Amino acid sequence: MQHDFMRNELIVQKKLNKHDLKKFIRLIWSTDLSKSLLFIGLIGSVLTTATQLMIPLVTQRFIDGVELDFFTPKMIAGIIAVFVIQVLLDAMSNFILHKVGHQVIAGLRSFLWKKVTRLPVKFFDQYASGEVVSRITNDTIIVQNLITSFFPQFITGVITVIGVFFILIFMDWQMTLVMLIAIPLVTILVKPLGNKIALISKEMQDETAVFSGKIQQTISEARLMKSSTAEPYEKEKGKRGINRLYKIGLKEARYMSLIAPLMYTLMMGIIVLVIGYGGYRVAQGVMSTGSLVAFLLYLFQVIFPAVTFMNFFMQIQKAAGATNRIIDILDEEEEPTEVGEEVDITNLPLHFENVSFEYTEGNPILKNIQFTTNPGEKIAFAGPSGGGKTTLFALIERFYEPKSGQIIAGTIPVQDISIASWRRQIGYVSQxxxxxxxxxxxxxxxxxxxxxxxxxxxxxxxxxxxxxxxxxxxxxxxxxxxxxxxxxxxxxxxxxxxxxxxxxxxxPKILMMDEATASLDSQSERIVSQALNKLMEGRTTFVIAHRLSTIIDANKILFIDNGEITGIGTHEELLSTHPMYGLFAKQQLN
Ligand SMILES: Nc1ncnc2c1ncn2[C@@H]1O[C@H](COP(=O)(O)OP(=O)(O)O)[C@@H](O)[C@H]1O
Ligand SMILES: [Mg+2]
CATH class of the missing domain: 3.40.50.300 (P-loop containing nucleotide triphosphate hydrolases)
Structure with a gap:
């Protein structure tokens, strides 16, 4: 048996491009990140990196022994002081950059959560809840990793690379040119790999969300699973999802494991080149040993940033993918709960004017519903199950909008009343x-x-x-x-x-009860009904009846069958005019 649950996932399979990156940056920028902190953190990074850049220069002097008296005890104390300050500064700016990263994530999560709480019922009908959860937790973690660890490394990396580049050009431009061979090589060899990995990891994210959606569904209906003895089926279904994730993981690992050796070999190649060419120049007497050592030290300093760049570009593509889904949710249309007038609906009659509705295009659930209720009346709805009674309540509650026709309170169409003020005045006991x-x-x-x-x-x-x-x-x-x-x-x-x-x-001013006393025994139902009757005084009440005995006294009973009102009247009137109601009554009332 192939029983497929919601496969209506929040997946947009498209290639990542520059446009996504722009969206990502705009999204990050729109969170409540402190720009001054970001600035201070970056300045701190620049300073520490600049200090680190001095190390090879000092070493060069040391080796070449030009001025031995340069290293006086005072000088050494000074150097140690600079290093201590550098460590502190580095720690501080790291912390500040991490803080900014966490601000961004907190901002993103607040956006998303606020958005999700404000999405219309329609959205929740469409997507598995576990999947939405995965979007809010997993996808934001990807952005978080990028911002809190890769971004600071990237910034210091950029500063290091630029600094080293200028120092080297200044020291020995021919040697520098030899080193630059690395750049096109890295681009040709490693970049396609990075792109591939980014796409795979996007697939991984999507599959993870789908998987979360499915297991969450099972866990929340654990009793149904048990009573249906569906454990083996669930085990298999879970295993399928786990296997899919495993395969994607392997695919990712295959490409990932290529990257490190490639980078390593490239770097070794460059070092060999630099030592060879440098040794030759030292032998020629054009270059000092100290300079060559300094050169190598600089080379080591840029290896780490070069690797982080690769990571960073991969991560940023991953994050751009995650951003796409975050933006998909952020782009969903909200319920405009506060838009519209505040209207006191006490003592207002309610008119349904030719209201039609469908959940899915071309599949009408309610057809031309037309009726009026007066304030304080008890209006009951009866009819076969699946006829559309709960849907009609959902329209009154404004979970959905009618496809055509409208609901009018007094003289005001309800869509002109703010949803918040409307719902505040309605008490809804759902099925x-x-x-x-x-x-x-x-x-x-x-x-x-x-x-x-x-x-x-x-x-x-x-x-x-x-x-x-x-x-x-x-x-x-x-x-x-x-x-x-x-x-x-x-x-x-x-x-x-x-x-x-x-x-x-x-x-509430309007009370809606959807089969509200269905699971009470007749003793307590009688007492609750009495309480309800007391409560109903002076307010309009809509009741969907599961037992006709509870609605015999209603001012009006509307019989809804297959989305249409086939009869309106009191119990007595319907008994004598509506054969199907008569049948209902005969089955239930004696
Ligand atoms: N969220 C939904 N999405 C799509 N179809 C729905 C939804 N809720 C109910 N329906 C469909 O609408 C019809 C009316 O359902 P409902 O209003 O619950 O009937 P009743 O309350 O009279 O038993 C049913 O055919 C049902 O399948
Ligand atoms: Mg119902």
């Missing part, structure tokens, strides 16, 4: 009994403004109204009982009652 991990108290107060003080008395009151007081009291920690991830330690009915209590606490 899934969704819970956050944490305590009962945190779940009751979830989403309320930070500075709202809610007393225990108030919490107990709403808990009592929702028929939740009894079981909360029985927990050792009461309101502060931890309920596990997604409230796993509570029963479905308990979760539902906490959600209802939560809706009570928010004191």
């Amino acid at each position: 899934e009994n969704a819970m956050m991990s944490g305590t009962i108290r945190e779940n009751l107060c979830y989403g309320l403004p930070k500075d709202t003080k809610i007393s225990d008395d108030e919490l107990w009151k709403v808990a009592e109204m929702a028929y939740a007081k009894g079981f909360i009291e029985s927990f050792p920690d009461g309101l502060d009982e931890r309920i596990g991830e997604r409230g796993i330690k509570l029963s479905g009915g308990q979760r539902q009652r906490i959600n209802i209590a939560r809706a009570f606490l928010r004191n």
